[in-house]
Amino acid sequence: MGCISSKRAAASESPCFEYSAAVAYNGSVVLEPSSSSLKNSGATTTNNNSKINRSKSKSKSKSNSNSSEFKKTNSKKDIQHQDKSEDRSRELIQLKKPKKEKEGSLNSYNSHNSHNGGKGSGFSFRLGFSNRSSLEAEQVAAGWPSWLSAAAGEAIYGWVPLQADSYEKLEKIGQGTYSSVFRARQVETGRILALKKVRFDNYQPESIRFMAREIMILRRLDHPNIMKLEGIITSQSSSSIYLVFEYMEHDLAGLVASSDIKFSDMQIKCYMRQLLSAVEHCHLRGIMHRDIKASNILVNNDGILKLGDFGLANVVNSKNKQPLTSRVVTLWYRPPELLMGATEYGVSVDLWSVGCVFAELFLGKPILKGRTEVEQLHKIFKLCGSPPEEYWKASKLPHATMFKPQYSYESSLRERCTEFPTTAVDMLENLLSVEPYKRGTASSALMAEYFRTRPYACDPSHLPKYPPTKEMDAKSREDSQRKRPGIRARETSRKPRRVRKTLQESNNSAKLAPKEDEQDDNTQSARSNPLILRAKGGLLRRESLKPSFDTVSENCELNTSQGDSTLSSGAQISAASGFTWAKRRNEDGTKSAVSDGSKSQFSALDTNFAKSAFDFTRQGNGTSKIAMRKLRTFDTSELCRADESEDTGNDMDSIDEEKHVIEYSGPLFSQPCRVDEHLRRNESHIRHAARRSRFEREVEPQALQVAL
Numbered sequence: 001m002g003c004i005s006s007k008r009a010a011a012s013e014s015p016c017f018e019y020s021a022a023v024a025y026n027g028s029v030v031l032e033p034s035s036s037s038l039k040n041s042g043a044t045t046t047n048n049n050s051k052i053n054r055s056k057s058k059s060k061s062k063s064n065s066n067s068s069e070f071k072k073t074n075s076k077k078d079i080q081h082q083d084k085s086e087d088r089s090r091e092l093i094q095l096k097k098p099k100k101e102k103e104g105s106l107n108s109y110n111s112h113n114s115h116n117g118g119k120g121s122g123f124s125f126r127l128g129f130s131n132r133s134s135l136e137a138e139q140v141a142a143g144w145p146s147w148l149s150a151a152a153g154e155a156i157y158g159w160v161p162l163q164a165d166s167y168e169k170l171e172k173i174g175q176g177t178y179s180s181v182f183r184a185r186q187v188e189t190g191r192i193l194a195l196k197k198v199r200f201d202n203y204q205p206e207s208i209r210f211m212a213r214e215i216m217i218l219r220r221l222d223h224p225n226i227m228k229l230e231g232i233i234t235s236q237s238s239s240s241i242y243l244v245f246e247y248m249e250h251d252l253a254g255l256v257a258s259s260d261i262k263f264s265d266m267q268i269k270c271y272m273r274q275l276l277s278a279v280e281h282c283h284l285r286g287i288m289h290r291d292i293k294a295s296n297i298l299v300n301n302d303g304i305l306k307l308g309d310f311g312l313a314n315v316v317n318s319k320n321k322q323p324l325t326s327r328v329v330t331l332w333y334r335p336p337e338l339l340m341g342a343t344e345y346g347v348s349v350d351l352w353s354v355g356c357v358f359a360e361l362f363l364g365k366p367i368l369k370g371r372t373e374v375e376q377l378h379k380i381f382k383l384c385g386s387p388p389e390e391y392w393k394a395s396k397l398p399h400a401t402m403f404k405p406q407y408s409y410e411s412s413l414r415e416r417c418t419e420f421p422t423t424a425v426d427m428l429e430n431l432l433s434v435e436p437y438k439r440g441t442a443s444s445a446l447m448a449e450y451f452r453t454r455p456y457a458c459d460p461s462h463l464p465k466y467p468p469t470k471e472m473d474a475k476s477r478e479d480s481q482r483k484r485p486g487i488r489a490r491e492t493s494r495k496p497r498r499v500r501k502t503l504q505e506s507n508n509s510a511k512l513a514p515k516e517d518e519q520d521d522n523t524q525s526a527r528s529n530p531l532i533l534r535a536k537g538g539l540l541r542r543e544s545l546k547p548s549f550d551t552v553s554e555n556c557e558l559n560t561s562q563g564d565s566t567l568s569s570g571a572q573i574s575a576a577s578g579f580t581w582a583k584r585r586n587e588d589g590t591k592s593a594v595s596d597g598s599k600s601q602f603s604a605l606d607t608n609f610a611k612s613a614f615d616f617t618r619q620g621n622g623t624s625k626i627a628m629r630k631l632r633t634f635d636t637s638e639l640c641r642a643d644e645s646e647d648t649g650n651d652m653d654s655i656d657e658e659k660h661v662i663e664y665s666g667p668l669f670s671q672p673c674r675v676d677e678h679l680r681r682n683e684s685h686i687r688h689a690a691r692r693s694r695f696e697r698e699v700e701p702q703a704l705q706v707a708l
């Protein structure tokens with residue numbers, strides 16, 4: 001009931017409003033997929049839920065009495081196959097809404113759009129249930145945990161959970177902010193799948209609802225270039241959730257970081273066509289992804305690319321202008337309007353990120369690697385040019401005045417991309433337009449000259465087959481290289497994966513200091529920064545580094561520690577999960593270096609960050625400063641390496657040598673017109689800190705040896 005009432009109040013609150021809209025949309029679109037989407041999904045996936053639903057609708061279930069009860073409570077009229085033909089019977093089979101509901105569904109959606117979400121449009125009405133508790137009871141009877149049904153009944157509507165013991169969990173293959181991803185084998189069929197264990201605190205309905213949003217959005221999308229959610233593993237007694245996906249051998253971050261791989265023009269075109277098709281599908285369905293980056297773009301051995309990780313995705317709602325958070329999209333892929341604090345934006349944020357990925361495919365490394373938000377924006381202006389005076393005059397972006405550079409920058413994109421084909425630079429220039437409306441759409445990009453000139457995109461099946469390559473593998477490779485004696489980290493050929501994560505997380509950390517660094521000079525608010533408090537307490541809750549979605553004020557507090565402790569080694573899992581845990585390790589009999597590597601990276605990151613014990617101190621001019629008390633533990637050399645090719649200059653004079661105080665690069669400008677100077681100082685401070693750190697690491701151990 002809590003959810004219903006919060007939805008009633010949702011006319012003025014974005015999260016629940018959008019949630020409701022998604023449900024209604026879900027009702028009219030996902031539950032009744034178009035024939036084209038059926039075709040798509042049928043060609044590529046087999047939905048395990050559909051199997052279960054189908055078998056349950058055909059006969060009394062042998063094994064799961066809960067599920068048969070679920071079936072019973074929904075009359076035959078309510079449950080039907082999407083199609084009777086043999087082909088279609090393999091499709092996702094969903095519960096069909098009662099007729100009345102069906103007719104009303106679009107109206108319901110529209111009424112939400114027209115800001116009428118509160119009027120008698122409670123969830124139970126729309127889904128045709130007499131009341132919410134009856135839905136919950138049915139879902140629990142179907143095997144769902146009650147906490148999940150209570151907080152996110154909409155997301156699992158019409159599905160039954162998959163059984164954990166039907167899967168054999170293999171090694172860990174990915175580590176995200178909110179999740180760990182495992183390779184797994186379906187016991188019955190031997191099929192290899194990916195299981196994404198989502199971390200959340202199941203005592204916090206809010207965090208469950210965030211996860212539910214990802215599920216609902218995934219269910220709403222159906223395209224060969226978008227990761228299809230095949231089902232959810234959980235049980236009544238379980239406190240965890242695994243999302244089941246098709247297994248993909250690679251992600252683009254891993255491929256790009258591999259020194260053996262250099263994409264040809266036709267391969268890049270092939271990837272870009274698939275990526276843009278995925279993005280087009282999302283946008284046409286009213287979804288913005290808000291976290292497009294190389295590591296969220298998966299590729300399988302058939303050359304098929306799929307966009308994944310919809311954890312930050314949201315529903316576009318052009319009519320209802322609820323403010324959205326600007327703290328989405330990973331820093332290097334984040335468009336300028338978000339860096340300047342936009343809370344009204346649309347799908348064009350994704351096109352900027354697509355532009356960044358496009359350039360990365362050519363360059364073999366990310367194109368805009370800022371260390372802080374202010375530096376990111378500076379790099380953007382240097383590359384893409386700063387917008388004209390009229391833009392600044394008309395801009396309502398919260399931080400536009402602060403970020404306006406003193407002098408305007410000309411675009412240097414063409415000079416930077418001399419080796420790209422001309423048509424590629426033309427498309428890139430559009431995608432990387434500082435002004436969002438100039439970016440065009442995914443559909444217009446797909447029609448760009450670039451795709452119509454030779455060499456044409458190759459067929460995905462003609463793409464080379466690579467050994468499994470993930471962002472995580474790239475990080476592990478880099479780690480082991482770094483650990484080899486005599487090899488200095490800076491000598492590694494391709495580095496930025498781990499560096500990037502470190503950068504992003506530390507940046508985000510700083511940035512998530514609830515914008516006091518950007519908005520005011522109030523030390524009090526800086527002190528109340530949850531991240532700082534956590535760092536002081538020696539515990540960094542990683543989830544907080546990834547922004548919550550929906551509204552600016554919304555805060556998603558998820559607890560990571562549980563996920564880390566149960567999944568750290570990749571070699572064990574709590575018995576409660578019910579998984580058949582693979583005793584066998586890697587093919588060569590060794591323990592998975594990948595999972596270990598990942599764990600150590602994350603632990604190191606957390607500890608380093610916590611140890612560095614940042615502390616804000618107030619400056620007379622209102623500038624926030626961070627005292628880096630333990631500069632040595634903060635691996636700033638990584639920051640420097642990530643960008644050393646561009647760094648010159650030697651301005652060290654404003655570093656407080658005595659206290660190791662470094663001016664924080666956050667955009668606390670007392671005088672907006674001095675932004676350029678501030679940026680220069682910021683860069684030189686970071687360089688100096690990095691040099692100092694490197695010097696101390698290289699010189700001090702020797703000194704120590706001598707002393708011993």
Ligand SMILES: Nc1ncnc2c1ncn2[C@@H]1O[C@H](COP(=O)(O)OP(=O)(O)OP(=O)(O)O)[C@@H](O)[C@H]1O
Pocket residue numbers: 173174175176177178179180181194196227245246247248249250251291295296298308309310311470471472546
């Ligand atoms: N279906 C899949 N098959 C193979 N690997 C996958 C699959 N899904 C995800 N991965 C791997 O796991 C990593 C993390 O997954 P994902 O991005 O979904 O998690 P996340 O917690 O949302 O991550 P992030 O914080 O980076 O956004 C991916 O970068 C990818 O390498």
